[in-house]
Amino acid sequence: MKIGLEVHCQLLTKTKLFCGCENGFSSEPNTRVCEYCIGLPGSKPRVNRQAVEMALRIATALGCRIPKETFFSRKSYFYPDMGKNFQVTQYEMPLATDGKLAAAGKEIRIKRINVEEDPARIVHEGGSITTASHVLVDYNRSGAPLCEIVTEPDFSGPKEARLFLQELSTMLQYLNAFNPDMEGSMRVDANISLDQKDILEKQSFSGSQRSAASLQTPGLKGSERVEIKNISGFKDIEKALEYEVVRQRTSYSRKKEIVQETRSWDAAAGVTRSIRTKEGEEDYGYIFEGDIPKIRVDAAMLKSIRETMPEFARDKVRKYASMGIQEELAVSIASEPDLAEMFEKVIKTIDADFAARWFAGEIKKTLNFSNIRLKDTGIKESHITRMLQLVYDRRITERTAEMLFRDMVKKPEDPEEMMKKSDVSIIHDEEKLEDIIKHVLSENSKALLDYKSGRKESFNFLVGQVMRKTQGRGDPVAIRKLLEQMLK
Numbered sequence: 001m002k003i004g005l006e007v008h009c010q011l012l013t014k015t016k017l018f019c020g021c022e023n024g025f026s027s028e029p030n031t032r033v034c035e036y037c038i039g040l041p042g043s044k045p046r047v048n049r050q051a052v053e054m055a056l057r058i059a060t061a062l063g064c065r066i067p068k069e070t071f072f073s074r075k076s077y078f079y080p081d082m083g084k085n086f087q088v089t090q091y092e093m094p095l096a097t098d099g100k101l102a103a104a105g106k107e108i109r110i111k112r113i114n115v116e117e118d119p120a121r122i123v124h125e126g127g128s129i130t131t132a133s134h135v136l137v138d139y140n141r142s143g144a145p146l147c148e149i150v151t152e153p154d155f156s157g158p159k160e161a162r163l164f165l166q167e168l169s170t171m172l173q174y175l176n177a178f179n180p181d182m183e184g185s186m187r188v189d190a191n192i193s194l195d196q197k198d199i200l201e202k203q204s205f206s207g208s209q210r211s212a213a214s215l216q217t218p219g220l221k222g223s224e225r226v227e228i229k230n231i232s233g234f235k236d237i238e239k240a241l242e243y244e245v246v247r248q249r250t251s252y253s254r255k256k257e258i259v260q261e262t263r264s265w266d267a268a269a270g271v272t273r274s275i276r277t278k279e280g281e282e283d284y285g286y287i288f289e290g291d292i293p294k295i296r297v298d299a300a301m302l303k304s305i306r307e308t309m310p311e312f313a314r315d316k317v318r319k320y321a322s323m324g325i326q327e328e329l330a331v332s333i334a335s336e337p338d339l340a341e342m343f344e345k346v347i348k349t350i351d352a353d354f355a356a357r358w359f360a361g362e363i364k365k366t367l368n369f370s371n372i373r374l375k376d377t378g379i380k381e382s383h384i385t386r387m388l389q390l391v392y393d394r395r396i397t398e399r400t401a402e403m404l405f406r407d408m409v410k411k412p413e414d415p416e417e418m419m420k421k422s423d424v425s426i427i428h429d430e431e432k433l434e435d436i437i438k439h440v441l442s443e444n445s446k447a448l449l450d451y452k453s454g455r456k457e458s459f460n461f462l463v464g465q466v467m468r469k470t471q472g473r474g475d476p477v478a479i480r481k482l483l484e485q486m487l488k
């Protein structure tokens with residue numbers, strides 16, 4: 001199986017690629033537009049230096065070769081999402097070539113990187129592309145800078161494609177070039193072809209013991225390349241490709257030919273649909289964009305880019321591992337730049353191994369559950385540091401800290417202040433704990449008998465019951481010690 005990806009990422013620049021209109025999300029349609037982005041005759045482009053620099057930083061991070069000179073071309077097509085009837089992109093001379101990114105346990109080769117303008121957003125009112133009553137165009141997105149990253153067909157399965165995109169997304173976030181939370185900020189075209197072995201695999205596991213070789217049908221070749229256009233979301237990439245593998249295998253088993261074509265992914269229905277049989281790139285009639293001078297990439301600029309590369313996830317994992325943090329925890333923290341940044345501040349005062357367990361555990365889990373990023377919560381470094389210090393000093397239980405953090409995500413507050421409002425401090429008082437244990441033992445005579453007849457697991461059950469009675473505030477070490485004494 002061969003899968004290759006063309007990834008389009010919206011670059012986080014202040015303005016659009018060829019005009020001064022503001023770039024970024026806006027809810028009011030057609031408010032960030034000028035003559036150029038709606039394609040009025042006579043309007044001329046001017047290249048956004050920040051966009052080109054950002055793309056060069058991405059190319060450097062991916063270890064690409066960067067030619068000394070590059071230029072833009074016009075890709076002709078007639079569709080309302082491009083007011084000019086052509087898209088300014090790069091074709092003959094990409095910004096960069098021959099890079100690589102380690103993902104899914106292998107090295108994925110990057111074929112080329114281009115900068116191009118995004119088309120406008122088309123809105124199908126009252127239904128899908130076939131059933132809409134009318135179609136609206138929002139030119140706010142028209143001219144937004146995109147970085148196109150094209151891989152070689154190095155993926156041997158849908159899951160690898162997803163892991164690569166997650167890795168790429170993390171890298172782009174470390175470069176401050178990309179915001180994964182913006183809708184449609186990463187759109188992917190995936191091409192896939194199955195060879196004969198992939199196709200026959202399906203037939204051999206459908207019950208028969210015959211070898212794949214004996215199933216070979218004369219004239220049966222591998223499938224033609226099918227392209228799936230415009231998929232958003234990591235999970236959808238994997239699902240779309242999985243669907244396509246099954247579709248192609250099923251077609252083969254019915255002796256239907258797989259034609260070279262372009263398909264779209266319908267995320268709601270979970271199917272791909274044919275849009276058109278594939279046209280060649282030459283059908284777009286690329287011509288040189290004469291309104292934009294050639295861009296010279298000077299050595300000094302590349303040198304300063306190389307010297308200001310941030311620390312990436314892989315560097316951080318190595319660094320955390322050298323502090324004695326488990327690799328699994330290190331990978332989990334480093335995969336989110338804002339989490340990693342906070343973690344590094346917190347471990348200036350808190351034990352790194354202890355903090356790592358919290359960051360990769362409850363903190364990340366709660367943020368994911370609330371579907372929010374740490375940087376968007378308003379939670380300060382001092383909040384987390386104090387919370388972890390309270391747990392570390394055994395002034396509150398882990399369970400209490402978990403509850404505090406959940407409240408903090410909703411409304412950031414100092415944990416000491418939160419403790420004052422409701423008494424959540426840990427119960428160390430042995431007399432008080434003894435009373436509670438006595439009570440629990442009288443209520444759980446069966447567990448008590450079980451324990452005395454040798455069922456040691458009843459001990460943990462009793463500890464759990466005591467913790468419940470203290471609403472999670474009992475000192476677990478003291479409880480175990482007292483219970484042991486009282487059961488003797």
Ligand SMILES: [Zn+2]
Nearest residue numbers: 019021034037
């Ligand atoms: Zn504009």
